[in-house]
Amino acid sequence: xxxxxxxxxxxxxxxxxxxxxxxxxxxxxxxxxxxxxxxxxxxxxxxxxxxxxxxxxxxxxxxxxxxxxxxxxxxxxxxxxxxxxxxxxxxxxxxxxxxxxxxxxxxxxxxxxxxxxxx
Amino acid sequence: xxxxxxxxxxxxxxxxxxxxxxxxxxxxxxxxxxxxxxxxxxxxxxxxxxxxxxxxxxxxxxxxxxxxxxxxxxxxxxxxxxxxxxxxxxxxxxxxxxxxxxxxxxx
Numbered sequence: 008x009x010x011x012x013x014x015x016x017x018x019x020x021x022x023x024x025x026x027x028x029x030x031x032x033x034x035x036x037x038x039x040x041x042x043x044x045x046x047x048x049x050x051x052x053x054x055x056x057x058x059x060x061x062x063x064x065x066x067x068x069x070x071x072x073x074x075x076x077x078x079x080x081x082x083x084x085x086x087x088x089x090x091x092x093x094x095x096x097x098x099x100x101x102x103x104x105x106x107x108x109x110x111x112x113x114x115x116x117x118x119x120x121x122x123x124x125x126x
Numbered sequence: 127x128x129x130x131x132x133x134x135x136x137x138x139x140x141x142x143x144x145x146x147x148x149x150x151x152x153x154x155x156x157x158x159x160x161x162x163x164x165x166x167x168x169x170x171x172x173x174x175x176x177x178x179x180x181x182x183x184x185x186x187x188x189x190x191x192x193x194x195x196x197x198x199x200x201x202x203x204x205x206x207x208x209x210x211x212x213x214x215x216x217x218x219x220x221x222x223x224x225x226x227x228x229x230x231x232x233x
Contacts, residue, residue, distance in 0.1 A: 042222065044169075052161070052169065052212050054222040066221050102168055111216045112159040116168040 009033040009115040011103045016120030023093050023124070029086040029103030029117060036084035037061070040110035043077065043088050045099035046119075055101070056088065057110065070096075093124045130213050130225035137231040144200040146228045148213030151194055158196040159214045160189060163227075169212065173198060200230070208232045 015027040029041070042057040056077040057066045065077050076089040086103055100121050104113035130150040138144040148158065158176050161169035171180055173189035176196060186201040200207055213225040 044222075044224075051210075051227040052163075052214075052224040054224060057221065066219070068221070107174075111157060111220075112171065112174055112214055112222065113161075113169070114171060114174075116170070118168050 009105060011105065011115060011117030013101065013103045013117045013120035016101065016122045018123045018125065019093055020126050021094055021124055024089070024091045025093065025122060027088040027090070027101055027103075027120060027122070031084045031086065031103075031105070034105065036079075037081035039108070040106040041079060041086045042104045042106055042110075042113055043086075044102045044104055044113060044116075045097075045122075046102070047096075047099040050099075053099075057106070058086070059110075090122070093122075095124050098122060098124050130215060130223055132211075132213060132225040132228045134226070135229045135231065137233055138203050139233045140203060140205065142203055144203050144207070144230055146198040146200075146211050146213075146230065147195050148197070148225050149195045150215060150223075150225075152217065153191065153194050153196055153215060156215045158189065158191065160198045161212045161214065162209045163212065164209045172211075203230075203232055205232050 010032045012030045019025050043055040058077045062079050074092045078087045100119040102119045103117040105115040107114040132148050160173035162172045163169040172183050176191045177189040188199045190197050210227050212227045217223050
């Protein structure tokens with residue numbers, strides 16, 4: 008059974024940084040692309056970033072490009088999202104998701120970790 | 127345009143059929159996916175590749191497509207179907223795009 012467990016969320020001041028992690032189990036992590044999707048309080052889903060199975064290719068939504076960095080450690084089955092220059096607009100639940108072999112959607116989701124950017 | 131448009135809300139009585147539409151210019155060329163999200167829970171995919179159901183999703187949930195509109199249909203709506211539903215596709219850059227979501231209310 009696929010299991011994704013996010014961690015690293017919390018309260019951070021505007022302009023600060025935070026690193027999210029996602030521990031994966033129940034599948035061959037190194038074989039699948041992975042994604043981060045966020046959801047601001049009371050709002051809809053927003054795709055944030057994706058990374059190919061081997062980490063060679065990364066993709067970002069325009070609002071986070073240059074501030075966020077997605078990475079993965081296939082030896083530890085872990086996905087990361089390094090976030091810098093955070094603003095209140097980044098406040099959201101951040102979900103880690105496993106993509107299927109054709110990485111066009113999010114096949115499995117973690118339960119999410121809450122990031123709150125506030126002074 | 128890569129935007130996906132959904133109605134904010136749909137209401138149906140128990141036992142009736144709910145239809146949630148999602149429109150987007152790229153949908154004739156791209157697959158659509160549907161997610162269900164209940165309060166306080168992570169999203170769950172209920173339809174992939176326009177009309178395929180993952181294991182565990184009942185047959186009364188189906189997807190269809192016609193031109194620039196894809197539709198999620200839930201037959202015999204039950205109280206447990208009350209949730210937010212999101213469509214999703216892929217834009218020309220190959221990145222994921224979500225619709226704004228539709229709240230399904232079971233009257």
